[in-house]
Amino acid sequence: MREIIECMPNFSTSDPVVVEAILNEIRRVKNAYLLDHTYDNYYNRLVVSYIGNKNSVFTAALNSATKAIELIDMNKHKGQHPRIGAVDVVPFIPIKNVTIKDCVHLAKKFGETLAKRCNIPVYLYGKAASNPERSDLDWIRLGEHEKLQEMLKKPERKPDFGPPFPHPTAGATITGARKVMVGFNVNLGTPDIRIAKRIAKALHSKKGGLVFVKAMATKIPEKNITQIGTSISDFEKTPLYRVFELIKIEAERYGVPVIGSEFCGLAPLRAITDATGYYLKIDAFDEDRILEVAVQKAVEKGRGESG
Amino acid sequence: MREIIECMPNFSTSDPVVVEAILNEIRRVKNAYLLDHTYDNYYNRLVVSYIGNKNSVFTAALNSATKAIELIDMNKHKGQHPRIGAVDVVPFIPIKNVTIKDCVHLAKKFGETLAKRCNIPVYLYGKAASNPERSDLDWIRLGEHEKLQEMLKKPERKPDFGPPFPHPTAGATITGARKVMVGFNVNLGTPDIRIAKRIAKALHSKKGGLVFVKAMATKIPEKNITQIGTSISDFEKTPLYRVFELIKIEAERYGVPVIGSEFCGLAPLRAITDATGYYLKIDAFDEDRILEVAVQKAVEKGRGESG
Numbered sequence: 060m061r062e063i064i065e066c067m068p069n070f071s072t073s074d075p076v077v078v079e080a081i082l083n084e085i086r087r088v089k090n091a092y093l094l095d096h097t098y099d100n101y102y103n104r105l106v107v108s109y110i111g112n113k114n115s116v117f118t119a120a121l122n123s124a125t126k127a128i129e130l131i132d133m134n135k136h137k138g139q140h141p142r143i144g145a146v147d148v149v150p151f152i153p154i155k156n157v158t159i160k161d162c163v164h165l166a167k168k169f170g171e172t173l174a175k176r177c178n179i180p181v182y183l184y185g186k187a188a189s190n191p192e193r194s195d196l197d198w199i200r201l202g203e204h205e206k207l208q209e210m211l212k213k214p215e216r217k218p219d220f221g222p223p224f225p226h227p228t229a230g231a232t233i234t235g236a237r238k239v240m241v242g243f244n245v246n247l248g249t250p251d252i253r254i255a256k257r258i259a260k261a262l263h264s265k266k267g268g269l270v271f272v273k274a275m276a277t278k279i280p281e282k283n284i285t286q287i288g289t290s291i292s293d294f295e296k297t298p299l300y301r302v303f304e305l306i307k308i309e310a311e312r313y314g315v316p317v318i319g320s321e322f323c324g325l326a327p328l329r330a331i332t333d334a335t336g337y338y339l340k341i342d343a344f345d346e347d348r349i350l351e352v353a354v355q356k357a358v359e360k361g362r363g364e365s366g
Numbered sequence: 367m368r369e370i371i372e373c374m375p376n377f378s379t380s381d382p383v384v385v386e387a388i389l390n391e392i393r394r395v396k397n398a399y400l401l402d403h404t405y406d407n408y409y410n411r412l413v414v415s416y417i418g419n420k421n422s423v424f425t426a427a428l429n430s431a432t433k434a435i436e437l438i439d440m441n442k443h444k445g446q447h448p449r450i451g452a453v454d455v456v457p458f459i460p461i462k463n464v465t466i467k468d469c470v471h472l473a474k475k476f477g478e479t480l481a482k483r484c485n486i487p488v489y490l491y492g493k494a495a496s497n498p499e500r501s502d503l504d505w506i507r508l509g510e511h512e513k514l515q516e517m518l519k520k521p522e523r524k525p526d527f528g529p530p531f532p533h534p535t536a537g538a539t540i541t542g543a544r545k546v547m548v549g550f551n552v553n554l555g556t557p558d559i560r561i562a563k564r565i566a567k568a569l570h571s572k573k574g575g576l577v578f579v580k581a582m583a584t585k586i587p588e589k590n591i592t593q594i595g596t597s598i599s600d601f602e603k604t605p606l607y608r609v610f611e612l613i614k615i616e617a618e619r620y621g622v623p624v625i626g627s628e629f630c631g632l633a634p635l636r637a638i639t640d641a642t643g644y645y646l647k648i649d650a651f652d653e654d655r656i657l658e659v660a661v662q663k664a665v666e667k668g669r670g671e672s673g
Contacts, residue, residue: 063661092664094657110664154661239657303646319647325657335638338645339610341627350401350546350632354370354461355662357399357417 063155090115103138144230162236174221185235242323255285370462397422410445451537469543481528492542549630562592
């Protein structure tokens with residue numbers, strides 16, 4: 060593939076039948092490739108990752124969103140993650156031979172087309188935002204789906220596309236463009252959500268924490284534990300290990316152990332090499348020092364020379 | 367490239383002019399690609415990594431070895447790493463669409479050809495060894511270059527190819543086939559080589575340490591520190607973090623800090639994901655969870671479908 064864009068939509072469902080219907084809309088698009096999907100009933104949220112070129116990613120985004128709007132009823136939705144609609148957020152991410160501007164353009168085209176097709180309000184966020192306030196997902200999600208009707212009436216909350224009232228079952232949608240992010244969840248050995256909330260607060264950029272980090276506390280009832288869900292918007296400047304070690308330090312105050320972690324979505328290689336470099340005390344450990352990366356580059360060079 | 371073999375020869379030099387002459391012999395071979403090379407004067411040793419198909423790797427191995435034999439005089443060589451010759455060891459490693467048997471075949475062909483061409487004794491080691499004792503580099507290197515003449519006279523030390531006496535300036539050569547290994551050096555905040563030796567001993571498989579680990583102590587005079595050089599022959603069973611943490615634990619007894627680490631050669635991705643998984647407490651962290659790996663697999667799948 061000459062150009063590669065990643066799309067990482069979040070849908071408000073954890074119903075396996077609905078999940079499959081959404082994934083199938085992506086699978087059946089030529090030149091679109093599913094990389095990953097995760098969902099669970101405590102977030103009640105499906106996070107999908109797929110790649111393609113501009114055309115295939117656009118078609119897959121539109122078809123999967125239309126299917127989700129058809130199948131998900133937000134009036135019945137409960138979940139611990141903030142959300143305003145069935146197709147809560149659809150970010151486009153540049154991966155190869157594509158600029159962030161291309162992704163902004165794609166997000167606007169997607170937002171406009173979806174709003175028309177499904178008569179749903181659509182907000183632009185991130186690099187596609189129409190003003191600085193709107194670049195922040197939290198600001199757009201204020202009041203969540205429950206207060207959406209009321210919020211949409213405020214002039215400053217006018218959607219970028221579509222009607223100024225919620226879709227009857229699917230609420231509203233947010234789309235935009237952003238760089239690759241890290242989603243990282245850390246499990247705490249306590250069922251006490253108040254402790255988890257204090258730790259999340261200590262991490263969150265808006266509450267005195269690390270500058271590129273958002274953090275939230277979640278209960279995982281079936282394991283009788285809690286979880287700090289983090290997203291790191293610039294993992295090169297605020298590396299993963301710093302987030303992890305700070306959670307450990309904050310948890311120690313309460314005598315709470317960190318019992319495990321997981322990536323939410325895929326992990327960028329740079330986040331992994333930075334973590335390895337930190338813990339093994341390797342100075343400036345670079346991706347090019349990885350055998351598979353060096354082999355891949357040599358193979359591509361060879362292909363270029365022979366072609 | 368359909369088939370990929372890595373060759374990782376070790377030459378007994380740190381003279382930049384000789385290093386360049388050797389590297390050029392590899393660079394000028396079609397379909398052979400240099401991945402990496404490192405050398406320093408305390409080991410007085412050049413470690414090169416390159417890939418290619420069977421033919422190009424064979425040609426590059428032969429030409430670079432011939433050049434090194436021409437330029438390096440072992441009678442003047444001093445270095446902290448055990449060695450028996452100018453072209454000390456030439457391992458062939460299967461990477462893609464190649465078996466270890468193919469690499470054994472290649473090593474034998476290389477050894478036989480080099481022995482004839484340069485009239486130098488050649489030993490086979492690793493998976494190419496003619497008996498179990500010879501699979502071990504340490505056993506073959508016993509007495510090093512200094513006692514090579516005497517050792518070559520013993521019936522059990524008869525070379526696999528070439529004459530039973532050393533090459534006058536280049537000593538002897540070892541070649542063979544092995545799996546991908548990890549070379550990992552850990553710097554200690556002490557100039558005391560006796561402490562470093564005790565720590566290396568504690569790690570070494572033959573002295574009560576970790577089963578797939580060899581470890582040696584080295585002085586780094588220009589930094590006034592010492593180093594534990596390790597090689598891990600099966601890094602999936604004895605992961606990197608276990609080696610690193612054990613060095614830290616052994617160093618603590620002497621109040622010696624671990625001040626840094628480096629890979630000797632390239633690091634396999636699996637070693638990096640295992641380390642990240644351990645330190646960040648991620649259960650069964652898999653390479654497929656890395657964005658770049660998932661994208662590459664999707665691209666290859668796409669290429670397969672369109673071709």
